[in-house]
Amino acid sequence: MTAYLLERAWLPSPDGGRFCDDVLVEVEDGRFTAVTPDADPPRAIPVRGLVVPGLANTHSHAFHRALRGRTQRERGTFWTWRDQMYDVAARLDPETYLALARATYREMAAAGITCVGEFHYLHHQPDGSPYADPNEMGQALVHAAREAGLRITLLDTVYLSSGFGAAPEGAQVRYSDGSVDAWIDRVSGLEARFGRTSATEKLGAAVHSVRAVPAADLEAVAAWVGDRPFHVHVSEQVAENDACHEAYGVTPTRLLADHGLLRPSTSLVHATHLTEDDVALIGGADAFASFCPTTERDLGDGIGPSRQLHDAGARLTLGSDSHAVIDPFEEMRALELDERLATRQRGHWSAPELLTAATIDGHASLGWDDAGSIAVGQRADLVVVDPASPRTAGAGRDEGAVVFAAAAEDVQRVMADGRWIVEEGQRYDIGLELEQAVARTWEEGR
Ligand SMILES: [Zn+2]
Numbered sequence: 001m002t003a004y005l006l007e008r009a010w011l012p013s014p015d016g017g018r019f020c021d022d023v024l025v026e027v028e029d030g031r032f033t034a035v036t037p038d039a040d041p042p043r044a045i046p047v048r049g050l051v052v053p054g055l056a057n058t059h060s061h062a063f064h065r066a067l068r069g070r071t072q073r074e075r076g077t078f079w080t081w082r083d084q085m086y087d088v089a090a091r092l093d094p095e096t097y098l099a100l101a102r103a104t105y106r107e108m109a110a111a112g113i114t115c116v117g118e119f120h121y122l123h124h125q126p127d128g129s130p131y132a133d134p135n136e137m138g139q140a141l142v143h144a145a146r147e148a149g150l151r152i153t154l155l156d157t158v159y160l161s162s163g164f165g166a167a168p169e170g171a172q173v174r175y176s177d178g179s180v181d182a183w184i185d186r187v188s189g190l191e192a193r194f195g196r197t198s199a200t201e202k203l204g205a206a207v208h209s210v211r212a213v214p215a216a217d218l219e220a221v222a223a224w225v226g227d228r229p230f231h232v233h234v235s236e237q238v239a240e241n242d243a244c245h246e247a248y249g250v251t252p253t254r255l256l257a258d259h260g261l262l263r264p265s266t267s268l269v270h271a272t273h274l275t276e277d278d279v280a281l282i283g284g285a286d287a288f289a290s291f292c293p294t295t296e297r298d299l300g301d302g303i304g305p306s307r308q309l310h311d312a313g314a315r316l317t318l319g320s321d322s323h324a325v326i327d328p329f330e331e332m333r334a335l336e337l338d339e340r341l342a343t344r345q346r347g348h349w350s351a352p353e354l355l356t357a358a359t360i361d362g363h364a365s366l367g368w369d370d371a372g373s374i375a376v377g378q379r380a381d382l383v384v385v386d387p388a389s390p391r392t393a394g395a396g397r398d399e400g401a402v403v404f405a406a407a408a409e410d411v412q413r414v415m416a417d418g419r420w421i422v423e424e425g426q427r428y429d430i431g432l433e434l435e436q437a438v439a440r441t442w443e444e445g446r
Helices: 062-067 078-091 094-110 136-148 170-174 180-194 215-225 238-248 252-258 276-284 293-298 306-312 328-343 351-365 399-404 427-442
Strands: 002-011 018-028 031-036 045-052 055-060 113-120 151-158 201-207 230-234 266-270 288-291 315-318 382-385 411-416 419-422
Touching: 002 382, 045 399, 055 094, 055 266, 055 288, 055 315, 055 351, 062 078, 062 094, 062 427, 078 170, 078 427, 094 113, 094 136, 094 411, 094 419, 094 427, 113 136, 113 201, 113 230, 113 351, 113 411, 136 151, 136 180, 136 201, 151 180, 180 201, 180 215, 201 215, 215 252, 230 252, 238 252, 252 266, 252 276, 276 306, 288 306, 288 351, 293 328, 306 315, 306 328, 315 328, 315 351, 328 351, 328 399, 351 399
Parallel strands: 002 045, 055 113, 113 151, 151 201, 201 230, 230 266, 266 288, 288 315
Antiparallel strands: 002 018, 018 031, 045 382, 382 411, 411 419
């Protein structure tokens, strides 16, 4: 058992959470065994700063990290960005993917992220044929998370068509298993390897989008998914809604609901362009909505109805998606700030609500009900934020400072499952690892 005395930590409370001083936490086998505020223990390791629970990144495509700073230079739309993304997708192999994902996950860990939901669809070789081990790419991601020290929920993604009724083309042949039965075979083989009890790794499932999986196959996916975490890109683009209407006469959300895929373990990623009926369906299903505000900004997607979804009963979570930015503090405040732009009113989301989205609800959407809170029995994750940096100094030592002032660079140390995975002074090394992994992906400097 190890005892820490946290100078100031965010603990659960009936109204969501509050900061308490001098919190003694005892950690054993990766979990909190005691949490006592206002303690004065004779022997405990002091941890100075503002301490919050581990943050969950609910939507990641690790390989998109290679696009940062490169795709932002030109004009275009989501669809022209996608062409550049496919260029990276065509290049990677299991070895370069492992290196890029590990460096990306280390960047996440340094930003306070202790769990990632990896929405994984880059399954096969560049010509579309499976690797000798058909799950080699997925395994590379799991290894990358293990080496970076954070938990992963691998959301193995079914992707069968390029658009409504169109065959996969170009880089998309790497994504497709050819049929829903082949996807089930492959992902079942992967699950046998995970077991269902791994301490730091979980397997979930995803449908890339209603563009990429014919409606006739959705029920087979739903049957396999069961109570596993299930994620799906929904209504990120108006064009997707229009095409879905044309193909099926309903919205993407309604289509998923009609095929048994809107349930409490479902996360709708983006959920940007929704009808009132969609919002009511998602809230009524007690589902999650995974917003990715910095990516949605970067791609010019639009601003989704985050508060309406919350008020209808949905639980909001946050993801860095394309990794144009990896900063969960920026994602948290973006929910509120984007609502201000959309409504010209201030004060939609409170700081405790935003911290809840980034911690407890984020973890729950990835299947980790035992993480995201500094409480007895929970996984021992701690994120130490500097309250005296040039950004946070004078901002108040509370939720407002964490959510509206702090940035990823203010994270000093990070513990996941009882182990310190990030220590001060590691940023240089992480930058170097990223530099090398991205250069290798693009085959630069050779
Ligand atoms: Zn995505």
